[in-house]
Amino acid sequence: MVQRVINAFTTAWKGLSLTIRHLFVGNTKRVVAPVSATNYFKQLEHGTNTIQYPKQQLPVPEVGRYQLDVEMDDCIVCDLCAKVCPVNCIDIESIKATEAIGQTSDGTTKRLYAAKFDIDMAKCMYCGLCTIVCPTECITMTNQYDKTVFQLSDLVYQFSDMTPEDAAEKRALFDKQQAEKQAAKLAAMKQKEGGA
């Protein structure tokens, strides 16, 4: 009984001395170091551990899977990323161009306009498959991890730089070209039939 009381006091004192030691080291702020730093886990043993987030930020690796980004000038609108996406968060609508409309930075010819290139980051599961299949490496993941929005719909990133009027015009141009081709074809067939 006496032993137990003594035991209770000594163990309580052990705990109390442990906590009071921490009470007085709280004036040392945490050094902002990346997790790869050699003393990263050592420094967590003394001083405060919390960082004041918007003012202090922990460095993140340059190559990280945080946010999808599309370099629209390099996109050939092949739709591969949308097809490979396991959660269907990429939504692409393409318009065929009447002729080659330019080249990407790695020399691939662009033949399609992207009327719509939406990525719903609320659905994205950061698997990175789209970045692997992309033939021109235009879709990448950035190290920007802090993205907060007030509306869920703001998480749908729209990368297409075409206005609806532009898209309509290109569509009309393509339809017109198709119609001309069709007419030319019909005329050629008629001529063939007539000649026969």
Next chain:
Amino acid sequence: MNYYITYFIAAIGLFSFSAFFALFGVYAERKISAFIQDRLGPTETGKYGTLQTLADILKMLQKELIIPAAADKWLFMLAPAVIFIAVYLGFAALPWAPGLIPSKTNIGLYYIFAIISIETLGILMAGWGSNNKYSILGAMRSAAQIISYEIPAGFAIISVVMIAQTLDLQAISAQQGILATEKIKFAGFWDVSQIGGLFSWNVFRAPHLLVAFVIYFIASLAESNRAPFDIPEAESELVAGFHTEFTGIRFALVFLAEYSMMFLVSMIAVILFLGAWNTPLPNIGGVKLAAWTTGVAWGILWVVLKTLALVAVQMWIRWTLPRLRVDQLMNLCWKVLTPLAFACMLISGVWRLWLM
């Protein structure tokens, strides 16, 4: 007529003191808990988050007062007031300095213990009135705990009263320093009536009172529902116990009562055991440290310093020791503290007869 004005000033002063202390206490608690856990605590509102509790109070004042549809309306509404007023009235008989006491009554100690027991009633009212099983469980646990721990606390106090031979808190205070009219002996053999200071405090006048002090301190933690005796709230088991259903200013009153209670029980401990408003510095020959540091202003300073130190210990304990099970607490109370307190009381009687 002037009589009544003084009463009102004293009452308002005590209320503003307890409100101010609650603000300070909540802030200190947050910071201490944060530093113990290697966190920062509040930092944004004011320098080092100093205005945080003020902002919290302003937020609480704006909140809607909700009464659950099935609640016992009157009990529910009155409970926070009963809880707070019981603690607040206890402040009336606390001596702050030589000659400075809101209500000089010769049964001050008895009165305080009678009046703060009413807090249990308020907690039971809150638990029953809420018509919520968690609240009633919390209230029952609180009542069981407070009633049990009042016994060792009471006997620890009786051992002091037997040494002091009075229930008048101002008289008990005066006995523990150079202002004493009777002969003060350190540990029963060394006359320190002219030396004063640390040596004439009750815990050193009769060393068994050191044990009584520890018993009283543990019991006072239970009385103010502080961890490791926070089973009435037990956020992991009962969410928040008896004050689950309270909102806004009613919840604030319950909180105010808890922090006032912390101060009150610590101040009683200081008055009974740690020399009340007497200085810890002794007279050494011609260097009259005790005589120099005794007075009304010094008295307030010493009593507040000692009390705040005890409050800090309460917070320190809260963030170190885990909550015990209710049966373990009852075990501690009835099988350890109560017999020990009885023994202290017995030794006090013998001490008074043979050594004083």
